[in-house]
Amino acid sequence: MNMILIAVVSLGAIGLVSAIVLYVASKKFAVYEDPRIAQVAEVLPQANCGGCGFPGCSGFAAACVKAGSLEGKLCPVGGQPTMEKVAAILGLKAEASEPKVAVVRCNGTCDNRPRLTQYDGVRSCVVANATGGGETGCFFGCLGYGDCANACQFGAIRINPQTGLPEVDETKCTACGACAKTCPRNIIEIRPRGKNNRRVYVQCVNKDKGALARKVCDAACIGCGKCVKTCPFEAITLENNLAYIDPAKCKACRKCEMECLQGAIVAVNFPPRKQRETVSAEIEQPEVKP
């Protein structure tokens, strides 16, 4: 009986002392964490893709709370609705943002860009890019070993075996930019989706002189400058034999697309052109590509 009593008392005393120590420690060394960080993190998509530029969703949440304003902060995965929710929690105003998407700026399909050599090393774009110029004569275009597809966490990008080029699934793409960061040749660009998902862009990154670019790829931008002259909005610039359409200025009028002899400018998600225009395009075509 006595033994049981001693055990209960001594254990109780140890428990009491420990409880006091723990209580004091938890008060004394308490780290204050803004409860809003947890609240913000909760509304974020928890993809931890790093597309916002911060290490994971909790990092982004902490940054939002700490900064005190949402200027320049965007969760590309959640987009505007998520940012509205974050703004509501923090009592701030969400910046208007344009939804974006990854675009592949290379149309060097197997038909357009013949393979001159064969690469049998590691099937990885970064390794192949460091080893040499790739299998085709174009040293700027897509290598096609799918580093971008491997980098995508959302399954939005895959290599089409027919063309050997990556294809972006617009419905799945969150514009986190992981693919663009991985690509050793900077082919993938994160561009605004555009009104009704319609956008016009130059599908080429070749900076070689025109004759050389045309020799290695049928769909290369040759830097002729026709599009620059045609554009009524001064949205197109020509640098290093390569045209670039500024998405901020482009009004998607598609005049440049019509002008481009090489077919390097593409317009996506537009309805088919009216009859009259398609006929004229067809008439023009034989002159362009004999």
Place this chain on the structure above:
Amino acid sequence: MKTFRIGGVHPAANKLSAGKAIEPLALPRQAVFPLSQHIGAPATPLVKKGDTVKVGTRIAEAGGFVSAPIFSSVSGKVNKIDSVIDASGYRKPAIYIDVEGDEWEPDIDRSTTLLKTCDLSPEEIVSRIKEAGIVGMGGACFPTHVKLSPPAGCKATCVIINGVECEPYLTADHRLMLEKPDEILVGICILMKAAKVNRAYIAIENNKPDAIRLLSEKAKAYAGIEVIPLQVKYPQGGEKQLIDAVIRRQVPAPPALPIHVGAIVQNVGTVFAIYEAVQKHKPLFERIVTVTGKSLKTPSNFLTRLGTPMSQLIEAAGGMPEDTGKVIGGGPMMGKALMSTDIPICKGSSGVLLMNEHEARRATPQPCIRCAKCVSVCPMGLEPYLLATCSAHGDWDRVEHEQIMSCIECGSCQFTCPSHRPILDNIRLGKGKVGAIIRARNTKK
């Protein structure tokens, strides 16, 4: 017999062209000179379209201290300054010269008489080497005058002449030692004077007994020069391995240089070029290139003017065999598969190797079985499997910590790997990335 202490492999020698004397190759119709034929800043062109040049005319100026000028190897007119695909697999700026006749600069001494005496001071010798555009001709193309200008506080105690030629197939240095021994020995004397040392070792692997015999015989007439026969082991021709083999000193990890252990290593080809530049006023515009391959009709050694397209060498050696799988610039261990045969011969092109389809085929990689063979053969004492895996995963901090920059890219790890893993492919990627990170860090400081 001496050899280096860590690692090493024994690939089949395949020295098919060892018995073939050096033949001068016919002039090309057009010569192409890439502006970066050396480690360091690319050269800047001195000529423009339409200029007339002679053999030995300086056509491009060094772009910095670690750089080298480029000389025309032909006489004719400058066709254009454009770009050419070089051995790196990318387009690089280059000077194109259309060949007309063969007119040499008048101050080049074309006689074959041996000029033994050299009255120049060490500084004058180094400046003449610099002005002749001489770079390391073993393949690394490091400007020779930089090696001969040691950083403050370092002093050379000896020069080591690299006649090892440990790469399988290649025989250019071997033939040079057999055919120009006197010139090489005079070149070594000049080099010793320039480096202010009185000891020189000529290191030759003992699979070249004729060269060892000949040079040992001739070296008796010169004070301080000794021929060191070495056991056959790859990569003995690596600078650091050679220093270990010959004088038993180990070069610390980068940024330490061989000069920090008191050694200057020069290839026999470089020494011959030094002789010609100093004694005959002949800048570096030709070199000996081995064209070889098992299916090739006549594997040969050609005295080739720089800028000659590789296709011409292959043609001269009997034409491209039908079963060619790969054309390699350099030897089979360290060489690089080339994108086309129009690539011009550069200062560092020691060979053109045509591999047949069977040899060229890379086996399918299997999972690593943790046998650690790569670790035991690595001549730098690294852990190749680890470097390769971390590079593939982009862990640049880790690979830098594991001394990836010490890797000499000899390929012993990949050669020995029973699972045929692409170890060196990944290490090269990591080395490139870490090198860029280190350079960025240094410029920031």
